[in-house]
Amino acid sequence: MTDVRVAGVGLTRFGSHPDRTGRDLFATAALRAFEDAGVPREDVEELNYGNFMGALAEHQGHQAPLMAEAAGVNCPATRYEEACASAGVAVREAVRTVRAGEADVALAGGMERMTNLPTDEVTEGLAIAADDLFEVRAGVTFPGAYALMATAYFDAYGGSREDLAHVAAKNHANAVPNEYAQYREEVSVEEALEAPPVAEPLHLYDACPITDGASALVIVSEEYAAENDVDAPVAVTGTGQGTDRMALADRDHLARTPAADDAADAAYADAGIGPDEVDVAEVHDCFTIAEVLALESLGLFEPGEGIGAAHDGITTADGDLPVNLSGGLKAKGHPVGATGGSQIAELTRLLRGDHPNSEHVADAEVGVAHNAGGTVASAVVHVLEVAE
Amino acid sequence: MSDDAPAPADNAGYDEWLDALADGEGYALVCPDGHGSLPPRRVCPECGAAALAEEPLAETGSVETHSVVHVAGPRFADDTPYANAIVDFGPVRLTGVLRGVEPGTDAVAIGDRVAVGVEERDTDGEPLVAFRPTDGK
Numbered sequence: 356m357t358d359v360r361v362a363g364v365g366l367t368r369f370g371s372h373p374d375r376t377g378r379d380l381f382a383t384a385a386l387r388a389f390e391d392a393g394v395p396r397e398d399v400e401e402l403n404y405g406n407f408m409g410a411l412a413e414h415q416g417h418q419a420p421l422m423a424e425a426a427g428v429n430c431p432a433t434r435y436e437e438a439c440a441s442a443g444v445a446v447r448e449a450v451r452t453v454r455a456g457e458a459d460v461a462l463a464g465g466m467e468r469m470t471n472l473p474t475d476e477v478t479e480g481l482a483i484a485a486d487d488l489f490e491v492r493a494g495v496t497f498p499g500a501y502a503l504m505a506t507a508y509f510d511a512y513g514g515s516r517e518d519l520a521h522v523a524a525k526n527h528a529n530a531v532p533n534e535y536a537q538y539r540e541e542v543s544v545e546e547a548l549e550a551p552p553v554a555e556p557l558h559l560y561d562a563c564p565i566t567d568g569a570s571a572l573v574i575v576s577e578e579y580a581a582e583n584d585v586d587a588p589v590a591v592t593g594t595g596q597g598t599d600r601m602a603l604a605d606r607d608h609l610a611r612t613p614a615a616d617d618a619a620d621a622a623y624a625d626a627g628i629g630p631d632e633v634d635v636a637e638v639h640d641c642f643t644i645a646e647v648l649a650l651e652s653l654g655l656f657e658p659g660e661g662i663g664a665a666h667d668g669i670t671t672a673d674g675d676l677p678v679n680l681s682g683g684l685k686a687k688g689h690p691v692g693a694t695g696g697s698q699i700a701e702l703t704r705l706l707r708g709d710h711p712n713s714e715h716v717a718d719a720e721v722g723v724a725h726n727a728g729g730t731v732a733s734a735v736v737h738v739l740e741v742a743e
Numbered sequence: 744m745s746d747d748a749p750a751p752a753d754n755a756g757y758d759e760w761l762d763a764l765a766d767g768e769g770y771a772l773v774c775p776d777g778h779g780s781l782p783p784r785r786v787c788p789e790c791g792a793a794a795l796a797e798e799p800l801a802e803t804g805s806v807e808t809h810s811v812v813h814v815a816g817p818r819f820a821d822d823t824p825y826a827n828a829i830v831d832f833g834p835v836r837l838t839g840v841l842r843g844v845e846p847g848t849d850a851v852a853i854g855d856r857v858a859v860g861v862e863e864r865d866t867d868g869e870p871l872v873a874f875r876p877t878d879g880k
């Protein structure tokens with residue numbers, strides 16, 4: 356089994372790009388990833404591409420060959436769809452393919468175009484990540500599902516809207532220096548608390564925005580990097596994936612995310628590390644409560660303890676364990692099918708030292724990325740380590 | 744959605760279940776090991792057992808969590824704000840809209856007893872799993 360390196364990362368700015376096609380967004384991210392990697396595109400042997408709602412947003416199915424063209428690669432190309440974890444599973448497949456010796460170079464990432472649809476159609480589109488018969492027809496929206504989890508969490512463990520507002524304020528503050536982030540303005544705890552409700556107990560600043568964007572990573576084998584003089588100091592040392600019952604009502608626990616527990620356990624075992632060795636994390640905070648659930652599934656906090664992490668300053672930029680230094684989905688934005696790739700792009704730059712927030716994790720050796728689909732019926736976790 | 748959107752597909756299993764619920768004869772599918780699930784099922788999603796029996800739902804269930812939706816998709820546009828709840832009926836939990844209360848975070852409490860039935864969406868009259876508070880809290 357060969358070791359896997361991240362040779363290059365590329366992102367579009369996350370935000371509203373109503374006049375740009377999905378193929379142009381992914382082409383931009385891929386171009387930047389190739390420039391960052393210094394790897395010729397003809398060496399790419401596989402494209403693993405994530406996208407969730409392209410059939411609704413752009414009337415475009417069969418996107419993988421289109422994106423291979425856009426990126427200028429000619430190789431087997433496959434689209435992965437796992438709702439908001441689509442790019443996470445795409446990256447995982449690239450890692451497994453390179454590890455298995457099936458390819459020395461893979462291009463992985465994803466794209467989502469959302470802002471060209473009216474908000475109610477995006478709401479409807481995102482809801483299809485839930486069970487259509489037993490949830491969507493019962494009025495469950497994407498924010499509504501996380502609101503159900505937040506109520507259950509408060510009941511089981513305590514915590515308040517104010518604790519969640521600290522998660523929002525932290526992630527917005529982290530996004531300010533990030534040139535790829537959708538929202539680069541600070542939001543105070545008070546502003547978050549006073550914002551209008553979306554699905555109570557969640558209000559506007561508890562929710563990620565609607566975002567267009569793309570992510571791309573050039574994933575290579577350690578041998579390829581050595582033979583071709585490719586500077587790739589960050590290794591993907593662990594990958595894990597978990598699955599749970601589709602509908603929230605069918606889960607064992609409404610205030611926990613066992614699929615992410617399983618993904619984290621597998622990723623840590625794969626990397627041969629434990630959660631106590633993690634220095635920095637990018638987690639799937641599509642809603643503020645989701646960051647709390649992620650921290651607990653990753654074993655960084657005990658169940659019921661994650662709610663105070665931002666409030667107590669542990670996960671802030673200058674805390675002991677910075678979380679979502681990119682701004683997270685919350686402020687950086689959440690182009691659904693691109694998010695999992697962008698988390699690994701951000702984490703790679705944080706560990707390499709060329710991220711605008713790298714100063715907060717100057718000595719970091721180990722990072723973890725947590726990407727979740729729907730209400731965490733799917734979860735993917737990756738461990739990244741500084742190898743050189 | 745546009746006015747000329749295609750009619751929703753039939754969903755054998757689900758449609759019969761919803762009709763039964765509307766007639767006060769709601770049921771869960773239960774395997775020999777006691778795992779509950781909702782139709783359509785060929786096997787138990789927990790253990791794979793193929794022998795699934797229909798067990799009547801209890802008269803009332805217990806609220807496990809709830810929310811108040813203010814921003815909804817087009818199919819619920821005229822229903823907002825509405826309260827959603829997940830309610831425990833023993834072998835299964837059901838997800839539905841809470842009716843007969845003013846939608847608010849204090850409209851219902853976790854542990855409250857509610858009855859289940861089928862009511863209409865305000866937006867388009869389509870059927871909806873709905874809960875209503877019962878006196879026996």
Ligand SMILES: [Zn+2]
Pocket residue numbers: 774775776777778787788789790791792
């Ligand atoms: Zn069973």
